[in-house]
Amino acid sequence: MSARYSLLTYIAVAVGLGAIALAGNAFLIQAAIGVAISAILALSWDILSRTGQVSLGQSAFFGIGAYGSGLLTPQFGVVLGWVAGILLCAVAAILIGLVTLRLRRLYFTIATLSFGLSMQVLILVTPGITGGSTGIMPPVLMGGSPPAQLLLITGFLVVAAIVSDIFLSDRFRPAFFMIRSNPALAASSGVPVVATKIMAFAVSGMVAGVAGACYGGLYGYVIPEDVFTPNWSILPLAVSILGGMDTTLGPILGALVLRFLEEIARHYVGGVGYQVVYGAVIILFIVILPRGLVGGLRQLLRKLARRDAVPARSRSEAKA
């Protein structure tokens, strides 16, 4: 994707979410905060998936981000506390990566899943440090003003989008895709495969940690079940697949559409049944658009371009 499209994406995100923050509708602001946090988390998952590693443990980084920033902010202040909390995610990713990224795909996925599940247990058995099951009370972001929180989180989303685009640049994209489809070929092309995978995992962990830190600062109260739930591992996967993998726009668009579908299903079906309808709609989307919304849009644009191009050629041929 060219730099112009990337810039357009950042502007669309900033203007769209910024407008919602300024318009002041409380429901829309809460929905937009949810969309932005899902989008950041989905971008974190997508960055890693470009190296062929499917993570089912993003909830661990989400939780470490929330807990790390929440526990360290009172000690070091907001900026250093967040930086330290997010660096903690990178350290966790590097340690886990050193052990698991030599494993083949499925084993890595299972390892991340168990990492995600074990983090919650770790919190529960260390009440002295982490508050255990009663949770913690992180400082509330932006004095608890939802519009200001949305603006801040929008800023983080733009940063996450820039990070994602850096990993889609010529420097990284071909090497990542080569690692994904043929690691031996990548190594024979000079790419340090395991180190590159660990680096991608660390960056992915940090971006997921930012999403978690944002979430933890929303209400000033976090319990382990809130942030370490497997939902935070499944959501980024569903969002990225729905929106379109290997893109920056896909996870953002996916987060928006998923939330939209969820609200519509809740409105028309209600109760618990809405989740079934919502799940069915996601499956339908994936069946119809296997390359996600962005892939479908690209295909449509290509088709339109071809339809425009063909008559133009036949016209010029007729003239000749």
Next chain:
Amino acid sequence: MTDLCVSGCTVAFGGLKAINDLTLTIPSGAITGLIGPNGSGKSTFCNMVSGQIPPSGGRVRLGEKDITGWRSDQAVAAGLARTYQVPRVPKELTIGEVIGVPFRYARSSRELPRQMSTTADLARFCGLAPALDTACADLSISDLRRLEIARALACKPRVLLLDEAMAGLSLEDTAQVIELVREVHAAGITIVVIEHVMRIIATLCQHAVVLNNGRLLSQGTPEVVLRDPAVREAYLGKGFGP
């Protein structure tokens, strides 16, 4: 002078020794043909020296460097590049992107001659007709083989291993790839050709090495080696010698 030298190397898969206490040297600046019947250890040799399978014993040397047990990317940095028999390049990448990967990542200290110094130059040098932004999914087998050679050359190697680079090509394409290998050699790169077709070995190589059951069976000029009764016996069985 030798560029690539293995001594006392063994690679075992369970009870099978694919490479069995092998010692051989690849002369510097030559095109060496590596031949042998199916299962003789040619591909394992390739995987072993290029860092994919570490030998369980012995040493692998590239020039003055001992590269035994080095990873593939480290072997590339030391100056050893290889092509793959079945080129499985990511379909979503373009020709330019594939050649660009080693240009960005390979840490070889060598420089390529001017006619190979950029992605576009290399593609032209290797006779890749499609544009650089052509997706690999749209390439013919002949272009995939040329792309594989271009990708390996972008590693800036001193030694290039070609693993059956001509298999499955038409006679015309084979002749062109042979010409390409000669040009690469003329640029000062030592070449090892793994090949099944004896005619290619006879016309292309100055030196030939024959493996059988993971051991060195014979070596010398192609004429001498191809007349060696032991080689004929390994290929055809007893009773077919002259």
